[in-house]
Amino acid sequence: MTKLYLISTGPGDADLIAPRSVKAIGECSDLVAYGLYLDLLGSVCDGKTHHDLPLGEEIGRARLALDLAASGKTTALISSGDIGIYAMATLVFELLDMQLQGKENHPEWLDVDIEVVPGISAMQAGSARIGAMLGHDFCTISLSDLLTPWQTIEKRLHSCGEGDFVVSFYNPRSKKRDWQINTARDILLQYRPANTPVLLGRQLTREDESITITTLDKLDAADVDMFTLVSVGNSETRHIENGDKEWVYTPRGYSKKL
Structure with missing residues (x-):
């Protein structure tokens, strides 16, 4: 089963990133995020394929992350703060819910193993x-x-x-x-x-x-x-x-x- 990490990076200070977030990023081949978040992470993201979508493209980011993970790539969808608080995690689960309701046509998404990594919020x-x-x-x-x-x-x-x-x-x-x-x-x-x-x-x-x-x-x-x-x-x-x-x-x- 392929893996999608929903990763929180905290408010900005590198010292406040949860060790589990750093470890999870290390396990990934592909990182999906707003570019600023990747910049703040620095060298932790070296050697990874970056998928930088601008603000306003949240739905596109969530879809892309699910698609990458479903294709067999260990993927991280990254947000600042806590990804479950006014951030991207809820959108991923909303898309999965829509798939289960027959409103999406991506059955492969349901085979993705998802892990949410919490973080420090603002x-x-x-x-x-x-x-x-x-x-x-x-x-x-x-x-x-x-x-x-x-x-x-x-x-x-x-x-x-x-x-x-x-x-x-x-x-x-x-x-x-x-x-x-x-x-x-x-x-x-x-x-x-x-x-x-x-x-x-x-x-x-x-x-x-x-x-x-x-x-x-x-x-x-x-x-x-x-x-x-x-x-x-x-x-x-x-x-x-x-x-x-x-x-x-x-x-x-x-x-x-x-």
Whole structure:
């Protein structure tokens, strides 16, 4: 049986790539990915056949990876962060589901052995950079309405506010979508204080990383781009400072036992 690895490479720092991901890449002859991800991996990808498809070609990448694996080539489909979180793994399984429903004509895909290799997501990297922001119940919401209707996203934003979840926003802004993050801010302000801590983590763990800690009322689309993770604390999230050090954490209630 041929093998397809769905590989996570973490947020960008080579030290944060799971050893299992590196080992799996070593077992592959063909690598399918957005080219930037292969560049970040560096020499790990040497000697492999690269299949670099641009942003926007996600369906093409998933199909190609399945085709290569079905043809007998040990293949890796690679995503940054965790491939199972807003990434390529779900698309591969959706294609397999469609094949089982008779909506695709690729029975050979069903003979492929698939292994998903997890990784560190941007929200985990961001939380670690500033302390322990995800220390209590949290959720993630993608603000992209390209595949999900805005009405659905807005419903989830209100549910997040009512549930008082720490929330990490993925896809907060692009050139064509510049209003959603401010709308999300305004919705959350209905449920939590204006001084709620907010993390803006751009290019997390990479050479040009920038970390900004601000507050919910000051969150603005002008400070966010497609490379930025936005995490908003809940009503109890704390921003503490000690000289030139500052941390953000979300308590779990241990103060009652201290």
